[in-house]
Amino acid sequence: xxxxxxxxxxxxxxxxxxxxxxGMNSFTxxxxxxxxxLKLKSAVLDVLEIPYDxxxxxxxxxxxVKILTTDKDKFFISGDGAAAFEFYGPGLWGxxxxxxxxxxxxxxxxxxxxxxxxxxxxxxxRISEHSFLKQFxxxxxxxxxxxxxxxKSSANNEVDAIxxxxxxxxxxxxxxxxxxxxxxxxxxxxxxxx
Amino acid sequence: MSPKKTVKRSFKYTKWxxxxxxxxxxxxxxxxxxxxxxSMLAVTNRMNNAIAMxxxxxxxxxxxxxxxSIFRNVIPSRVRMLAYMVIIATFVxxxxxxxxxxxxxxxxxxxxxxxxxxxxxxxxxRAEAYAIKNGPLLSTLDGLxxxxxxxxxxxLMALVRETIGFGTLLGYRVMPGSWVNWVVMTxxxxxxxxxxxxxxxFRTIAKKTEA
Numbered sequence: 255x256x257x258x259x260x261x262x263x264x265x266x267x268x269x270x271x272x273x274x275x276x277g278m279n280s281f282t283x284x285x286x287x288x289x290x291x292l293k294l295k296s297a298v299l300d301v302l303e304i305p306y307d308x309x310x311x312x313x314x315x316x317x318x319v320k321i322l323t324t325d326k327d328k329f330f331i332s333g334d335g336a337a338a339f340e341f342y343g344p345g346l347w348g349x350x351x352x353x354x355x356x357x358x359x360x361x362x363x364x365x366x367x368x369x370x371x372x373x374x375x376x377x378x379x380r381i382s383e384h385s386f387l388k389q390f391x392x393x394x395x396x397x398x399x400x401x402x403x404x405x406k407s408s409a410n411n412e413v414d415a416i417x418x419x420x421x422x423x424x425x426x427x428x429x430x431x432x433x434x435x436x437x438x439x440x441x442x443x444x445x446x447x448x
Numbered sequence: 449m450s451p452k453k454t455v456k457r458s459f460k461y462t463k464w465x466x467x468x469x470x471x472x473x474x475x476x477x478x479x480x481x482x483x484x485x486x487s488m489l490a491v492t493n494r495m496n497n498a499i500a501m502x503x504x505x506x507x508x509x510x511x512x513x514x515x516x517s518i519f520r521n522v523i524p525s526r527v528r529m530l531a532y533m534v535i536i537a538t539f540v541x542x543x544x545x546x547x548x549x550x551x552x553x554x555x556x557x558x559x560x561x562x563x564x565x566x567x568x569x570x571x572x573x574r575a576e577a578y579a580i581k582n583g584p585l586l587s588t589l590d591g592l593x594x595x596x597x598x599x600x601x602x603x604l605m606a607l608v609r610e611t612i613g614f615g616t617l618l619g620y621r622v623m624p625g626s627w628v629n630w631v632v633m634t635x636x637x638x639x640x641x642x643x644x645x646x647x648x649x650f651r652t653i654a655k656k657t658e659a
Contacts, residue, residue: 260524267531271538278542285549293552376631 294340294353295319301355301365302332322444329441336364339437343429346421348372350381350429356395360438363390366430378422389413395434401427467578467586471593478601478643479650483569487561488602489639495618498606500554501561502599504543506592508565509574512536513591516579523580532575533566540565570594601646608642609633 292308295315299306306314322329322337330338335358342351350371355364368382380386393399394411401415401423402408415423477483484505491501512535516523523531544562547555555562565571574594579587610616613633615623632638 256524260527263522263524264527264530267534271534274538275541278545282545282549286545286552289549289552375635376629 297353297367297369298330298338301338301353301367302330302336303355303365304332322441324440324444327437327440329437329444334358337441338364339433341429341433341437343425343433345371345373345381345425345429346378346419347374350426354430354434356434356438356441357392360442361394361396363393363395363434366390373422374419377416378419380416380419381422381426386414386416395431396438399427399431399434464586464589467582468589468593471590471595471597472600473597473654475594476601476650477570477573477594477598479647479654481570481573482647483573484598485643487564487568488605488643489636491558491561492602492605492609492639493613493634494557494610495603495606496554497557498602499599500547500551501558502595502602504540504547504562505565505568505570505598506595507543508536508539508568509571509591509595509598510588511539511591512571513574513579513587514584516575517582517584517587520580528576528580532572536571536575537566570598604646605639605642609639613638 292311296306296308296311298319299311299315302319304314304318318333320331322331327339332338336355337358337360338353338355340351340353342349344350348371350368350373352366352368352370354366356362357364366387368387371379371382373379373381389407390413392410393413398411400407400409400412402412404414404417406412407414415427471477475481478485478488487501492498512532515535516532519531540563543565544555547558547562574587574591578590582590607617610618611622612630615621615627615629630638633642
């Protein structure tokens with residue numbers, strides 16, 4: 255009898271809290287997905303260097319950015335032919351994700367933006383800082399982007415690595431090389447098909 | 449003078465005042481009970497994170513204490529831990545969804561630590577030590593006191609960590625331009641040092657040294 259009472263109590267409690275949470279979920283779900291959409295779209299506008307503000311981001315995105323979907327990947331193409339895509343992969347301590355854009359020639363970088371990283375604060379975490387990322391502008395990534403020791407980069411496919419963050423620099427180098435080349439060749443295929 | 453004094457005295461010794469202030473000073477969750485340290489180290493690197501986290505924890509302690517206290521005679525004692533977990537988890541998930549919907553940047557900065565309020569020992573501790581034995585009003589006040597006490601401590605930590613570690617406060621620059629950020633303050637080891645210093649100061653003031 256006592257056991258039965260306990261079971262009934264647990265079932266009722268579980269049901270009530272589930273109903274509450276389902277209600278809460280259905281109420282906040284549209285807002286949350288809207289926030290995520292806004293975050294992605296404003297990041298894409300950032301790397302395509304289309305000026306926007308928070309209120310008009312979605313409209314500007316709709317006007318100026320064309321979305322090209324293949325079976326797995328999504329490319330965001332702006333009016334001048336530059337293309338942006340998301341990327342993610344392993345860093346030294348945790349995943350790195352971000353958005354990158356390439357110029358219309360599909361062989362040079364336009365902008366790179368890191369959205370999430372878990373590298374060592376103050377050392378590897380500097381991969382997400384503007385002063386590090388701005389050196390990628392206009393760099394050629396085919397056949398290979400090379401991270402040189404700080405201050406030694408000279409050729410058009412070389413950038414400065416971060417001193418004291420060799421692991422993070424290496425990880426980012428590997429990640430960027432693989433995603434840039436893969437996405438650029440995919441993009442070329444898609445554009446030729448049309 | 450004398451009537452005023454008696455009023456003040458009686459006010460100070462009422463049950464509800466004691467329940468509210470226990471968590472603020474006498475049984476402070478951080479420097480007396482030393483609970484909730486893990487999330488404290490993780491979220492106090494910036495002031496707005498600390499405030500959001502503090503408000504979230506306060507909301508959860510208040511409402512979980514209230515509901516546990518209301519149902520304290522219905523909850524079978526053999527499954528009371530389970531009941532605490534379900535009630536606490538319900539409110540924590542509400543806070544998490546709310547932050548995700550209305551304050552996405554803060555939710556992103558806090559990351560998993562909002563969900564981890566569920567395992568914050570302050571909530572469990574108040575439920576088992578207080579709410580299961582006392583009425584709804586007193587339990588709510590007790591939860592509120594503990595929540596505010598915890599929030600206050602989070603803010604004290606963030607005040608030092610953000611100014612020294614980032615040179616800003618609530619995102620505004622407060623340190624001179626030549627200030628070199630102490631990166632160690634932005635990560636957990638720096639928070640450990642700071643927490644130790646705070647514990648030392650407060651325990652000395654409150655004379656809570658172990659004999």
